[in-house]
Amino acid sequence: MALRNVLKDEDPILRKKSREVKEVTDRIRTTMKDLVETMRFYRGVGLAAPQVGTLRRMFVAEPSPGEVYYMINPEIIEEEGTVSDTEGCLSIPDFYGTVERPEKVRIKALDMNGEEREYTFEGFAARVMCHETDHLDGILYSDKAVEMHTVEQELERLNQKVKEEDKERVKEEKEQAKQAKKAAKAAKEAEKAAAAAEEE
Numbered sequence: 024m025a026l027r028n029v030l031k032d033e034d035p036i037l038r039k040k041s042r043e044v045k046e047v048t049d050r051i052r053t054t055m056k057d058l059v060e061t062m063r064f065y066r067g068v069g070l071a072a073p074q075v076g077t078l079r080r081m082f083v084a085e086p087s088p089g090e091v092y093y094m095i096n097p098e099i100i101e102e103e104g105t106v107s108d109t110e111g112c113l114s115i116p117d118f119y120g121t122v123e124r125p126e127k128v129r130i131k132a133l134d135m136n137g138e139e140r141e142y143t144f145e146g147f148a149a150r151v152m153c154h155e156t157d158h159l160d161g162i163l164y165s166d167k168a169v170e171m172h173t174v175e176q177e178l179e180r181l182n183q184k185v186k187e188e189d190k191e192r193v194k195e196e197k198e199q200a201k202q203a204k205k206a207a208k209a210a211k212e213a214e215k216a217a218a219a220a221e222e223e
């Protein structure tokens with residue numbers, strides 16, 4: 024296995040259409056393993072062969088830690104719903120973008136043994152699969168992004184989100200405290216009323 028050099032977005036190779044894999048040979052398997060090693064080294068969740076300069080229709084993906092998919096000649100055969108979310112790419116370092124993707128996809132692809140398999144992915148995993156499949160057609164997510172922002176802006180956005188969630192929590196806690204106060208007051212009044220009734 025070997026670490027490969029990841030091409031960056033201005034590289035014309037990333038814009039080329041990759042060719043189909045005719046046969047899953049040892050050479051193909053080695054490239055796939057190199058892709059996994061390189062993806063993990065750079066802390067990515069997916070890496071397509073053209074990103075390391077190999078114009079073949081194949082990619083690897085690890086949407087959750089330890090769950091590696093080897094996709095050779097992948098084809099999206101069904102799409103369902105749409106969802107807008109943030110994504111990044113090892114070929115476009117220091118940036119993030121908001122991209123609309125299908126919520127759910129069905130994909131057929133060859134595995135490492137050359138066997139055809141079908142998969143269903145949802146949410147983040149579906150997003151990763153669509154992003155990587157696009158690489159095989161020379162498409163980068165920045166082509167589809169409705170908005171691009173830097174890592175700093177992404178961190179700021181996440182911080183803001185945390186702050187807003189905090190605000191929500193404080194509001195909820197205040198509301199709970201108010202309710203508790205009301206309940207205590209009502210209990211006291213009921214007590215008073217009961218005492219008055221007894222006196223009469």
Ligand SMILES: [Zn+2]
Nearest residue numbers: 111112113114
């Ligand atoms: Zn990418």
